[in-house]
Amino acid sequence: MSTVGCWFCGLSASTFKGYYxxxxxxxxxxxxxxxxxxxxxxxxxxxxxxxxxxxxIDNPEYDRFLFDYYQITGELPQTTTAAPLKDQALTNxxxxxxxxxGRVTNRFSVLSTDHLNQIHAAFSPEDLMGVELILQGKDAPxxxxxxxxxxxxxxxxxxxxxDPAIAVPEGWSTTIACVSGFLVxxxxxxxxxxxPVPGSERWPLGYRIVAQRFFxxxxxxxxxxxSIIDENMLESPPPNRPIRFRGDLQYEAGDDCFHLRxxxxxxxxxxxxxxxxxxxxxASGNCTASELIMGVTDGxxxxxxxxxxxxxxxxGVIEEDLDDISLGRTG
Numbered sequence: 001m002s003t004v005g006c007w008f009c010g011l012s013a014s015t016f017k018g019y020y021x022x023x024x025x026x027x028x029x030x031x032x033x034x035x036x037x038x039x040x041x042x043x044x045x046x047x048x049x050x051x052x053x054x055x056x057i058d059n060p061e062y063d064r065f066l067f068d069y070y071q072i073t074g075e076l077p078q079t080t081t082a083a084p085l086k087d088q089a090l091t092n093x094x095x096x097x098x099x100x101x102g103r104v105t106n107r108f109s110v111l112s113t114d115h116l117n118q119i120h121a122a123f124s125p126e127d128l129m130g131v132e133l134i135l136q137g138k139d140a141p142x143x144x145x146x147x148x149x150x151x152x153x154x155x156x157x158x159x160x161x162x163d164p165a166i167a168v169p170e171g172w173s174t175t176i177a178c179v180s181g182f183l184v185x186x187x188x189x190x191x192x193x194x195x196p197v198p199g200s201e202r203w204p205l206g207y208r209i210v211a212q213r214f215f216x217x218x219x220x221x222x223x224x225x226x227s228i229i230d231e232n233m234l235e236s237p238p239p240n241r242p243i244r245f246r247g248d249l250q251y252e253a254g255d256d257c258f259h260l261r262x263x264x265x266x267x268x269x270x271x272x273x274x275x276x277x278x279x280x281x282x283a284s285g286n287c288t289a290s291e292l293i294m295g296v297t298d299g300x301x302x303x304x305x306x307x308x309x310x311x312x313x314x315x316g317v318i319e320e321d322l323d324d325i326s327l328g329r330t331g
Contacts, residue, residue, distance in 0.1 A: 020187040022061035030065060030186060032218025034072040037182075040225060046075035052183055056094075057083045063093040076101040082109035082136070085122055098130045107132045175199055175206025182225065189216050191224045193232060197321070198248060208321055236306075237289045237313045244285035246319045251283040258283075260317055267317060273304040282312075 020026060037045045050069060056062045056079055070076040076097055084091045098106060110116045110133050119133070180195040193210040197203050211232050213224030237243055245251055245260060252259040256272030258279030271279045274296050281292050289309055296302045312318055 018187070019059040019061075020065075022064045026186070027064075027068070029216075029218060031068055031072060033184065033186070033221050034069060036218050036222045036225070038073055040222070046073050047179075048073070048181075049077040049079075051080065052185075055081055055083050057081045057086050057090055060087060060090060063090060063097060066094065066097055070097070070101050076103070078102075078104040078106055080107040080109065080134075082111060084108045085118055088122060092127075095127060095130065102130060105130055105132050107134050109134050109136045112137045177205070177207035182228075184221075189214050191215055191221060191228070193228050202321075210320075235314070236310050237318055239290035240288050242285055242322060243282055243287065243289045243292060243309070244319045245282055246317055249317060251279065253277065253280060267315070269308075269312070271308075273308070274301050278305055278308055282318075 034045075037048075048069070050056060050062070050065055059065070062079075066077060066079070079094055079098075081091070094106070108119060108131055110119065115137075116133070116135070119128075123131075175196045175198060177194070177196040181193070183192040183194045184190070185192075190212060191214070192212040194207045195210060196206060197208045199206040211228045213227060215221040215224050246262075248262055250261040252261070254268075256270065258269055258271050258277065260267040260269065269279060271277045276295075278292070281287060281295075287295070292309070293302055293306050296305050309318075
């Protein structure tokens with residue numbers, strides 16, 4: 001939710017409906033969630049940030065949440081805002097926290113030339129030393145991801161017969177969701193495991209929701225994490241679900257090997273341990289992992305095929321977003 005309403009928002013931030021106030025009760029839950037995450041994930045929790053489809057400056061107490069994060073994890077999260085002038089006192093407090101504890105550069109999204117001039121008038125060069133100015137105006141050369149509000153805008157213009165020639169490339173679907181991990185909505189008490197995917201009709205915001213749970217206490221948050229991890233973070237492909245390559249990969253058979261090509265990466269995989277190439281069976285998508293393994297009669301080959309499937313799964317080339325996989329959900 002955001003008050004800014006950027007036309008290009010790749011996450012289609014909804015209309016602002018309020019913020020998570022820094023009350024005594026909320027602060028206790030927030031700090032508890034941070035402690036649980038620190039205990040479970042160690043130093044990895046330091047890569048987190050405190051906004052998603054929101055503008056952090058919409059929360060007048062945002063800096064207090066940031067400082068809690070720093071005190072518990074030892075890292076001050078990075079801040080990106082398109083509204084640095086909305087509450088300049090708050091923005092200054094965030095910049096002061098960066099001066100004291102920050103290591104990751106903050107960002108201001110600049111929406112127009114006038115906006116850029118206002119930012120330079122409000123903040124000194126010294127103030128902006130730790131800030132990257134991201135030029136996001138309609139005339140800016142930066143291409144927008146074909147997801148979220150930018151996707152909807154281009155489709156609306158095309159449907160009305162207007163020129164949709166804005167800087168939103170369609171040849172290759174993209175996304176601004178640049179992280180895989182746990183997305184926590186404190187206001188809704190919602191925990192999701194998400195991962196980036198190319199924007200599509202199925203996932204128009206450019207990220208896939210693998211699983212979700214709801215919580216109201218730090219203990220319930222821990223239970224939700226444990227449940228999602230146990231059910232979804234597997235070392236091998238699920239034995240009784242169809243096994244196939246990711247839809248964006250092009251399969252090509254070779255001599256005792258096969259190739260998988262994406263937009264920028266090519267994988268070459270050795271595949272000569274059984275009479276029927278494993279790559280061909282996976283590409284056909286007609287069997288489960290257990291059926292594929294059970295179809296091999298030689299004991300040594302069974303182990304080799306199982307090991308290859310594990311390697312392919314770990315490499316992220318096996319499709320996990322199958323239509324018959326529903327979101328785990330508890331109330």
